[in-house]
Amino acid sequence: MTAIHLRRALLPEGWRDEVRLVFADGLIASVESDAPAAPGDEVAEVGVPGMANLHSHAFQRAMAGLTEQRGGKTDTFWTWRETMYRFALSIGPDEMEAVAALLYAEMLEAGFTSVGEFHYLHHAPDGQPYANIAELAERIVAAAQTTGLGLTLLPVFYAHGNFGGAAPHEGQRRFLNDPARFARLLEASRAAVARLPGASVGVAPHSLRAVTEAELTAVIAMAEGGPIHMHIAEQVREVDDSLAWVGARPVQWLLARFAVDRRWCLIHATHMTDFETTGLARTGAVAGLCPITEGNLGDGIFPARPFRAAGGRFGIGSDSNVRIGVAAELRQLEYAQRLLHRERNVLAEAGGSTGRALLDAAAAGGAQALGAAMHGLRVGAPADLVTLAAAGPLYAHLADDQLLDAWVFSAGNALVDGVWARGIKRVSGGRHHDRAALSERYRAAMATLIG
């Protein structure tokens, strides 16, 4: 049992004073407002719910700084992907674990308390399975366990190089499985995750480029009620290839052929017609937006305004992990919308704070996408809490939603003070408790990997 007393906290019903939270077994056991602190309570200023990071490829964190060099006359997502494949072919299990562990500590420091790891690097560099088929999945589980970040592991099914069952690219060999071997991998992944309290497993058919209709049907059947994540419509060329293949756009095709529902999370969904946008919104599925990566890769701007107007749900993911921040992702999302529409506060309600609206929506969508039954500071939800350093001098004059606006648009990660995931405090003063050791392990791994 841990008890935390907050001067002010954002509860599901709104901001409340003198909030006392009790955590037990990784969950919130009680929530009282206008309550005094008891002896032994940890005391903090302002508390908000932790955020789910719904889309990560952990190993790509190690590529930060290595891909911002212009390749030639044109440089696109597709040239970036070539670099990423070369990098993916070189990383071993120890490096994978070291990179993921530092990354997950950084996520906690930035206010994320859980991650959906879209895990596609399965096999040895020659494309053959490791002796333990779930070797690399176990490394992801170990990184989550070491750092305390909540984990929804999403083993990726990948079989083809483009729409219509095209042969895979040589650089994809570590990702590939047929449905039978994927079923074994999934079973081994479930066993690995079972030892991590509160962790869960979903399935991730990589994209319509990588699976046939029959394979998609088979993989969805393996989900056992868990989340289903898939990349879709990230790039214009992908839409063009889909049109050439079946005369339909990726989202259009998926919505017509599959019963997309609340269990689904469609990553990116950048390029949609109005019909697709409202259609996706009505399914109740989550759009998995990755604003920093979508900016970095030049994907395009998500149609957030019509999607939200139609009731669409979204969450945020750090995807390529080039930069980690709850605030930074939401800021990039909103700024791209402002530049597109030439307005301000695009994703707020009239009279409401943009920071609050973005945080509320992304927390709800993120929790749904990771298969969490509950979220927020309420009894029964995971004990995922972020405290903001509101007592510091720079933002002392701001209250409640204004402080959230300052977090998202001004201070960023610097405002994060303490972070509890599943009831255990992992970050104090903005630093993960094991940062020094994890950093050293990362440095050693990078020396092996890059030299």
Add this chain to the structure above:
Amino acid sequence: MTAIHLRRALLPEGWRDEVRLVFADGLIASVESDAPAAPGDEVAEVGVPGMANLHSHAFQRAMAGLTEQRGGKTDTFWTWRETMYRFALSIGPDEMEAVAALLYAEMLEAGFTSVGEFHYLHHAPDGQPYANIAELAERIVAAAQTTGLGLTLLPVFYAHGNFGGAAPHEGQRRFLNDPARFARLLEASRAAVARLPGASVGVAPHSLRAVTEAELTAVIAMAEGGPIHMHIAEQVREVDDSLAWVGARPVQWLLARFAVDRRWCLIHATHMTDFETTGLARTGAVAGLCPITEGNLGDGIFPARPFRAAGGRFGIGSDSNVRIGVAAELRQLEYAQRLLHRERNVLAEAGGSTGRALLDAAAAGGAQALGAAMHGLRVGAPADLVTLAAAGPLYAHLADDQLLDAWVFSAGNALVDGVWARGIKRVSGGRHHDRAALSERYRAAMATLIG
């Protein structure tokens, strides 16, 4: 005399090993590469030139977190401006100095070593001049002196509410002067700046909305060879108003009527035709880009690709100061371009690093815009140096331009270690030496201002 020894430094001729810099009287007195450290040298890892911040309205720093609430059905630059005017009417001299001082410390912490303060808040809240006409200008000078940030003070001439000499808005009363009173203000500002080593004064006709052609002519004549800064074409409505006024767009009109040259810095210049874009590029003037503020205010996306192709020069400014970072401004600039063009590394040369290209161009353009005769780590230039925490474990595997890419796209301010401005070290371990005192003074000022 101060000597700094760097394991690696970015000199005008490129990256060099074992660089020894000697600073004297605020300038770089010598630069040697492949040189050993001498006893008493300060030793650091990686050194790069300091960056000029070419556009700031210091008092707006205090509005961070207060304007991200949606005002109504539409919320634009113009509704934001109403809030800013109300705020501008309430701030007094002591608050101005406290806000500017903390802001300037934050700029140094982020890698900026000089600022162009586009200073338009001149008079008392009732619109009457203070007993000392340069009261508020002196507070800006004091903030620069306290923190050590290099200053180019740009007193703003503001006389009208819209194109064609329209009557000013009530909320603009603290900004207003006629040319005769502006001349007195300018003289007093020059006297105040004279006591600050290396500081300078330019003129800033606010925008074509705020000055008539005759006033613009008169103000330019007062520049005495110094920089001339002006807001232009930030908003589509401004372009429409200009077309309605004289049948010409703002940049089109200015280039046709005035001899715009290298002394000019046109702030934003967001909305230009191809003809205006190439025309502006050919003048040698600097486009003063403020990517974070332009995103925050929903201005639009600068036509950077055709502008650069035509040889256009640019620098960066933090403008509304909602968030401070050399890296953050350049990242936002490049990401907006990537989203617009759906490509990567838009502002790099083929084969070159985007971070390096952005930093080089913005340092050159920024120095030009602030009237600096020289910049960079060369003899005779201001002793403005930033050291990056490259020895830290996260980026230890990166070298030279890759480290700049990591700064811009991954780590941001966290990579800044030491900062020297005009030869004096002001920042160590990423923290301004006076941050604690400046923060406390800021907190007290905000308590007065906001309550």
